Every structure is written in structure tokens, then in C-alpha cells.
Amino acid sequence: MTGATTEPARAGSPLTRIAWHCRNNPKRELWFAWYTTVIFYNIFFIVFFPVTHAQPPPHPYWSDALVANWFGHNHNGLLIGFGIIFTIAGATAPQNALIAYSMRRMSVSRVFPYTYLVMYSLSAIPGLLLLCVVLSVGALRPGRDPAQLHWLYDFGFLSYTGTMGIFLIGSLVWMLAILLDKNRVMPKWFGYLNLCNALTEVVVAPAWIFHSGVFAWNGLISWWVDMVVFGIYTGAFLIQLRNLIRREDFGDGPLPGLTKKPEATAATLAGTAHD
């Protein structure tokens, strides 16, 4: 890094400024993770709502014929939409990495970030990709036996809605880290918001039992209330992570480990979380 890194690029076109930040911004790794997360959620919303119509979820009490009709009606949307998800689902990793990084800045054991990172990394399989695979298989052959299509439909929506433990324990791990932290990396109220998110995983459990009503997988509580809480929670953690990145002060010092130790104060500061 040169002295130019201290001068924010205010002149030039937006593309020039983006290019400057890609080359010189000392926080570019963090901003990469943050923007990837924002872009992923936008694409996720577009795919799951208007493209595949997998959200809001259709009814669990539908007959075989109605389910077969749903697959036939959404054939292209499901296959194109989930094709997009199969392409970009790995973009969930930077979000988990950034959240784990936030815990590395806290005065808590490394057990917390590593637990969260592993737990949420695997969550994409039962909580996202199984739904995409199973509904894609349903859409692949709309002429399949409707009873089998119904099994795929149940499998998809129940695996998506009913994968609770990972998100429950993961949210509680993040909450505990925030509440124990003395470095004030995240505000305490956000710690308690994690508890709200964890509780949504409790109230979706009846989706495994009820076929209709507020606790069904598309019910008022199990889907709508949960979705509102999840939306608020996601918005809040994106803002909190953005604040975290803004507060980070890497300065324009040398990169970690590239100078001799007596002169490496800036590097030491920058490298405290590099482990």
C-alpha cells in the first residue's frame, strides 16, 4: 500500500471510484463480503418470490392434482430460478465469514466464531439447497405420478421450513457472543434481536404437524410472522456489519507480517484478527 490509500477518491465517475476502492481501500475484503451479502439477498428475494413462486409458500393441504398443477404452472420459473441459486448459493459464505469476523473482534473465545461459521456453512444444504434440488426434480418431469410430486413438494417445503436447529443454535451463539463482549462490537439490543430470530425457529416446529392454520408452513405465525422478524433481523445485521466495517481502522499501515517486528505496530493492529 502506498500513501495514496489515505486519499479517498472523490473525483471521477462512479466506476473510477469503485475501481479505486477495489485497488486501494484497506477494508476491501470486508466490503467485498458485505456487498456480496447484500447482492445475494436481493437475488434470493427475486428468485424465491416472483421467479419460482416458492415464497410465499403454497398450501400444505393441497391435493395431489393441485400440487401437480403447481409444478406444471411453475416449470420454467423453478428450473431457471433454482439454476440461479445453484450458481450463486456459495455467496452465502462471505456473510458467514463476516459474521464470524465480527465475533473475532469481540472479547470472547474463538469457539464462538468457529461454531457459527461451521454451523451456518452447512445450513445452506438442508435450509436451502435441498428445497431447490427437490423442487427442480418435481419440475423436471411434470407428468410424473402426482402422488410422487406431492412427496417432493412436502420434502422441499418441510426441509426448507423445518430445518430449525442450525439457525436456532447459530443465533443463540451470536447472541451470547454479543452479550458477553466487552469491546462493544455490536449493540446489546441486537444481541436480543438474535433471541427473537432464534424464537422464530421454535414457532416453525409445528409446521411438521399442521396442514393448515397459523402453524402450517404457510401460516400466519410459521411463515408471515417469521418472515417479518427475519426481514427485520437481516436488515439490522446488515446495518450493524456495515457499521462494524466503517469503524474498523486499518489506517494505511503495511500489511501484516511484511515488516520487521519492531516497526510493525500498524501491522500488528491490522493483524489482530488475522488468525
Add this chain to the structure above:
Amino acid sequence: MRRADGELILLWTLPVVAVIWISAFFLFPGFAHPMSPSMTAAQVAAFYRDPAHLSRIRYSMILFNWFAPGLIPLLMLIVMQVRRMAHRTPILSYCLLACSAGGPAIFLVADVFWLLAAFQPARDTQLTVLFNDLAWMTFTTAVPFLIAQSLFLALAIYLDRPDRLVFRRWIAFFNIAVAAALVPAAFTGLALSGPMAWNGLLPFWVKNIAIAAWIVVMSVVIGQNIYRERSEGSAPQAAEAPVAA
């Protein structure tokens, strides 16, 4: 250099595991001439009921079940190299860690569906087709973490210090090319025949050759780096100045 010695053992498991993977690939009768998604239900059922096929399906998938996670040590060796890069945060090594378990885990789901189809080949033909579809779709679309880890690695190389690169620049471009080669497989459900079907040029041959090439190339460059680290580590002054925290 105890750590490097341990890494060498993990590195040299890769050729062994690769031989097993290649053997299992050709042992499975549905790969050498990949099964078409346009096969009729009777043809699919006959494939699993054929006594000449049945043992080969079971043994090949048991081999994959044993050895598919053998890829994870390679990914961890890459994570260790990324940690040596001149980055300010551990974000990209965390990203690669987050991707590492996903690919093998999804593959194991496909493996289970193939084994289920072969477990009771006399069951209802339609159910055999269902398990076969689930296996092939899971196997073919299991690319998200492979795409992501290639792109994260390319970015990590881009962000490394140009005068002391851990990986040379061409490896970044190679990883981007591999990621691009894997994308068509994500959309395989759109076609039951032709180059985009799961037995077609792009989702089967290009994808699997790209994965194989990635494993070979990354194993070689990781091996070179580990041996270089080992030789540098024997010099006393090098031990005083590690490349990265």
C-alpha cells in the same frame, strides 16, 4: 517443520484418493456412458435390475461414500496457503472454510439416492426413476460451493501482494475459468436431451473435466508451495520472518 510434514502426508493422500475416485467413476456403469434423462421408466428400472450393473453401482457408490470427503484436506491445504497471503483480514480464508464441507456433503446426498435406487431394484419402477432423478439432479447441480471457492481463491490471489505472491496470477484466471465451466450444470434441469441435459456436453463432460483439472492443478501448485515452504523453513532467518500472521 512439524506442520509442513503433516501437510505433506495430507498432500500425498490426494493421488491415492484420486485413483480411487477415478476407479469408482469408471466402475459406476452410469458414468462411462452417462445415463440419459430421456430414458424411459422401464429402461431406468432395467438399468438397476441388471445383475451385471447392480454390484458395480453399489460398490462404486460405497467407494465414493468412503472417499468423497477426501477432497476436504486439499481444501484445507488451500486455506492454509490463503492464510499466508498478504491480506488484512481472515475473511477469504473463512469464505473458503465455509465452502469446504458443502461440496462433498451435497455429493454424498446424491450418493445416497443412487444407493437407495440400487437397494431394492424390484420396487415400483416409478420410484426407481424418482431416486435416479434425485441422484442425477443432486450430483449435477452440486456446483455452488465449487464455483464459489474458485472465485474466492481467484479474489484472494488478486488481493495478495504482487511482489510476493503465494500463488501465481495464472492460477486466479484458471480458477475463474473453472467456475465458468461449472455454471451450465446449475441449469441442467431445463433440458432432457442435448448438450445441456445432465448427460450432455456441458453439465457432464465439461463440468467433471473442469473439476478433475482443478483438483490436479491445485494439488500440484499446493505441493510446490508446501515444498518451497519446507525448504525456506530450514533456513534459520526465514523462521524469524513468517510471511503472514
